[in-house]
Amino acid sequence: MNKLLTILLLITLPLMAQEERIISLSPALTELVFKLGKGRQLIARSEPCDYPPEVKKLPVAGRFADPDMERILTLRPTLVITNDLINPGVRTVMENAKIRCIQKQCSTIEEYVEWVKLLGDALKCPEAAKAECERVEREAKPLPKMKRKVLWVIWDSPLMVAGAGSLADGLLQRVGVENIAGNVKIAYFKSSYDWLLEHQPDAIVWTASKRDNLKKHRFWGNLKAVQQDRVVMLPNNDLIQRPGPRITEGYKLLAEQLRKP
Amino acid sequence: MPDSPNSTTELRADSLSFAYNDRPIVRDFSLSLVPGDLTVLLGPNGSGKSTILQLLAGRLIPQNGDVLLDGAPLRKLSGTQRASKIAVVPQAAPPVFGFTVYERVAIGRRARLSPFTKFTQEDERDIQQAMQIFDVERLAERACNQLSGGELQRVMLAAALAQKPTYLLLDEPTSALDPSHVVNTVKTLRALLDHTAILLITHDIELAANAAKRLVLLKDGAVIADGPPDATLTPENLTTTYDCVASMKPAVSFF
Amino acid sequence: MRLRDIVAILLNIALLVLGICWGARWYSPMAFIHDFESLRPLFMLRFQRMITAITIGGSLSLAGLILQAVLRNPLAEPFTLGLSGGASIGAALSFVLGFYSKWVFAVPLGAFLGAISTLAIVLWISRCGRNGTESLLLSGVIAGTIASNVLVQILSFAQNEELAGITWWTLGDLQGTDPRLLWPGVVLLFIALVLYRCMADKIDAIALGDAQAFYLGGNPRKLTVVLVASASFLAAETVAMAGIISFCGLIIPHIVRQCFGCIHRHIVLTTALWGGAFLMICDILSRCISTQHEIPIGVMTAVIGGPLFLWLLNKQHHA
Numbered sequence: 001m002n003k004l005l006t007i008l009l010l011i012t013l014p015l016m017a018q019e020e021r022i023i024s025l026s027p028a029l030t031e032l033v034f035k036l037g038k039g040r041q042l043i044a045r046s047e048p049c050d051y052p053p054e055v056k057k058l059p060v061a062g063r064f065a066d067p068d069m070e071r072i073l074t075l076r077p078t079l080v081i082t083n084d085l086i087n088p089g090v091r092t093v094m095e096n097a098k099i100r101c102i103q104k105q106c107s108t109i110e111e112y113v114e115w116v117k118l119l120g121d122a123l124k125c126p127e128a129a130k131a132e133c134e135r136v137e138r139e140a141k142p143l144p145k146m147k148r149k150v151l152w153v154i155w156d157s158p159l160m161v162a163g164a165g166s167l168a169d170g171l172l173q174r175v176g177v178e179n180i181a182g183n184v185k186i187a188y189f190k191s192s193y194d195w196l197l198e199h200q201p202d203a204i205v206w207t208a209s210k211r212d213n214l215k216k217h218r219f220w221g222n223l224k225a226v227q228q229d230r231v232v233m234l235p236n237n238d239l240i241q242r243p244g245p246r247i248t249e250g251y252k253l254l255a256e257q258l259r260k261p
Numbered sequence: 262m263p264d265s266p267n268s269t270t271e272l273r274a275d276s277l278s279f280a281y282n283d284r285p286i287v288r289d290f291s292l293s294l295v296p297g298d299l300t301v302l303l304g305p306n307g308s309g310k311s312t313i314l315q316l317l318a319g320r321l322i323p324q325n326g327d328v329l330l331d332g333a334p335l336r337k338l339s340g341t342q343r344a345s346k347i348a349v350v351p352q353a354a355p356p357v358f359g360f361t362v363y364e365r366v367a368i369g370r371r372a373r374l375s376p377f378t379k380f381t382q383e384d385e386r387d388i389q390q391a392m393q394i395f396d397v398e399r400l401a402e403r404a405c406n407q408l409s410g411g412e413l414q415r416v417m418l419a420a421a422l423a424q425k426p427t428y429l430l431l432d433e434p435t436s437a438l439d440p441s442h443v444v445n446t447v448k449t450l451r452a453l454l455d456h457t458a459i460l461l462i463t464h465d466i467e468l469a470a471n472a473a474k475r476l477v478l479l480k481d482g483a484v485i486a487d488g489p490p491d492a493t494l495t496p497e498n499l500t501t502t503y504d505c506v507a508s509m510k511p512a513v514s515f516f
Numbered sequence: 517m518r519l520r521d522i523v524a525i526l527l528n529i530a531l532l533v534l535g536i537c538w539g540a541r542w543y544s545p546m547a548f549i550h551d552f553e554s555l556r557p558l559f560m561l562r563f564q565r566m567i568t569a570i571t572i573g574g575s576l577s578l579a580g581l582i583l584q585a586v587l588r589n590p591l592a593e594p595f596t597l598g599l600s601g602g603a604s605i606g607a608a609l610s611f612v613l614g615f616y617s618k619w620v621f622a623v624p625l626g627a628f629l630g631a632i633s634t635l636a637i638v639l640w641i642s643r644c645g646r647n648g649t650e651s652l653l654l655s656g657v658i659a660g661t662i663a664s665n666v667l668v669q670i671l672s673f674a675q676n677e678e679l680a681g682i683t684w685w686t687l688g689d690l691q692g693t694d695p696r697l698l699w700p701g702v703v704l705l706f707i708a709l710v711l712y713r714c715m716a717d718k719i720d721a722i723a724l725g726d727a728q729a730f731y732l733g734g735n736p737r738k739l740t741v742v743l744v745a746s747a748s749f750l751a752a753e754t755v756a757m758a759g760i761i762s763f764c765g766l767i768i769p770h771i772v773r774q775c776f777g778c779i780h781r782h783i784v785l786t787t788a789l790w791g792g793a794f795l796m797i798c799d800i801l802s803r804c805i806s807t808q809h810e811i812p813i814g815v816m817t818a819v820i821g822g823p824l825f826l827w828l829l830n831k832q833h834h835a
Contacts, residue, residue, distance in 0.1 A: 194558070199808075222561075320727070344731065
């Protein structure tokens with residue numbers, strides 16, 4: 001009996017100890033895996049994953065939300081994490097190959113926090129996950145509201161802005177300013193010059209391509225926010241556009257810039 | 262009518278030869294058309310009839326020989342000069358767009374005019390007359406792409422007439438017409454002859470016999486016989502031309 | 517000038533005024549007269565947008581009219597000869613290669629060059645229509661198909677942000693048109709109007725077929741090349757101004773022919789005016805239904821134009 005137990009134990013031990021082999025298809029989730037201290041379990045990444053820098057040494061297993069199934073099958077992962085899939089059919093392929101796939105939206109800070117908990121359980125590191133959740137809530141805690149309307153420009157031709165439900169909207173709320181486009185319940189939508197002339201924002205966050213001489217532009221030059229140099233352009237837009245661990249840094253930079261008297 | 266007294270009024274083909282990729286279609290063909298002529302080209306499929314018509318209209322350029330319009334080489338004339346003298350009725354193909362019958366006939370007339378001139382009363386009268394002659398006046402507001410084959414042929418004849426040509430080249434213009442319209446068309450064509458020269462291609466031997474003043478039998482691009490219908494339409498000539506035995510039994514005739 | 521053209525011009529002016537007054541907030545024409553200085557930025561913005569709509573609507577409808585006549589195909593539209601595919605490739609390349617962020621005109625220029633080179637290739641392959649308009653049409657359709665596949669390949673190199681940019685660009689945008697691109701567009705439309713009016717009789721003739729065009733005194737090959745190239749040039753130039761706006765160039769010529777006949781000397785100006793009016797209506801609705809959240813113009817042209825077109829088609833069959 002004892003012998004049998006020992007044999008069973010010997011067989012199961014390596015199985016239990018076996019670590020997940022992870023492939024991440026999203027830059028934000030890649031950063032999260034490293035944040036949870038499981039970076040060395042990551043065996044491949046998606047093309048846009050570029051942080052932390054060492055991740056670039058890993059093989060590429062697909063584009064954003066678009067896995068290269070052949071690569072994935074040869075890399076033999078046990079877990080694929082992604083926040084979206086362009087072709088949901090590949091899930092079946094992964095199931096047949098006994099690869100676990102976690103697919104869950106990650107486009108706001110709240111969803112990021114949920115992902116932290118989810119991955120904490122999946123990678124068996126609930127403490128690290130709890131610490132990360134607390135850190136985010138602490139470092140990006142909602143600031144008192146102030147009367148300041150902000151426009152978030154994600155693309156300038158055509159003019160696309162961030163509305164309710166976007167990461168940008170959540171960030172602005174936490175920073176305590178009002179998203180001027182927050183009344184529109186669409187994450188990103190085409191807005192109108194005309195409307196903006198009538199409803200001028202107090203400041204602008206610009207994550208579209210850098211433009212010199214906004215002041216001389218036939219439309220932007222008419223906005224008070226542009227005339228008064230209240231246009232925030234960060235050197236690294238990933239900090240405010242990627243719902244990952246560094247979002248707290250972005251939050252800090254935004255708060256500094258947008259809450260300036 | 263000649264433009265100036267010393268210029269000739271003649272559409273003349275001088276020993277034309279034409280070949281598609283070394284395959285001769287027309288060999289050494291000569292013809293002269295002056296007002297008053299009604300020449301019929303008769304021959305089996307592929308004998309070069311339509312090619313000759315296109316050579317005479319200037320759409321094809323002969324490899325040998327030349328086409329002269331009133332004494333001047335046709336290929337050196339401008340489009341408007343050409344179109345104000347030669348009108349062509351090609352084999353009918355329904356137009357894609359819904360030009361009305363009136364519009365279609367008027368387009369023929371416009372070929373003579375510059376882009377900004379409006380129709381004079383004379384132009385309008387000629388258009389109406391052309392429609393009347395070919396019995397399409399009552400169709401004036403109908404769209405051309407909704408006509409029957411016969412109606413469309415008459416519209417195209419009317420359009421060519423409205424162009425007021427000196428030389429009228431017709432490629433099987435009666436293939437879809439009923440006998441009464443065929444007879445009517447021949448009458449009309451004959452009535453035009455005092456100031457027009459007509460070249461007619463047809464497969465209808467009876468029509469040829471009754472309409473032609475001169476008849477040219479063609480085979481493989483060469484002339485088999487040329488002359489008045491009585492002299493050319495012999496059983497021997499027809500047998501050579503069509504490679505099948507012909508007899509001259511009288512059949513029912515509308516002429 | 518015909519009565520209907522005067523009516524169309526008045527309609528255009530009325531829509532222009534409406535488009536200037538109506539927007540995020542309504543200002544009466546009097547308000548603009550009394551207090552022009554303070555309303556100047558708003559006026560310029562709306563005025564320019566309306567002029568863009570007239571120009572692009574007019575150019576596209578005119579290009580559609582001409583191409584339908586030359587290709588003798590009622591389904592032809594300004595981008596038939598693979599132009600939209602070529603333009604998208606040009607635009608996508610300037611996004612993917614990063615020219616987009618360096619120069620404001622990178623995308624318009626890329627789109628324009630893409631469209632024009634597609635046209636050149638199509639004309640070259642079909643030997644300038646020497647093999648007949650069918651081969652021209654077919655070469656165009658095939659070039660368009662190849663171009664869309666190449667586009668997919670280029671998109672596969674694109675990052676998320678660029679991908680979104682390209683997608684948004686293809687929906688068309690009238691407010692972003694740079695005035696430095698608009699005025700040449702206006703001039704070009706006028707040149708095209710004069711050219712097509714002078715060639716109107718020849719366009720009638722070529723609509724009847726190459727043979728008829730020749731017998732009516734035209735040179736069908738020269739006509740085909742001149743008309744196809746100029747109409748496609750007009751279309752390419754609208755792409756540079758505002759991206760790909762579909763439907764306008766397809767349905768307006770049909771509607772005009774349906775109402776006023778097919779004689780081109782009568783309908784060249786009418787088509788341009790109606791095209792302008794149509795796109796202005798679409799634009800006013802696209803920005804005034806919800807003032808803050810614009811409906812892309814391409815969506816609007818399809819939503820308004822589609823049913824209108826089907827209704828007319830139905831009416832024609834019952835008549």
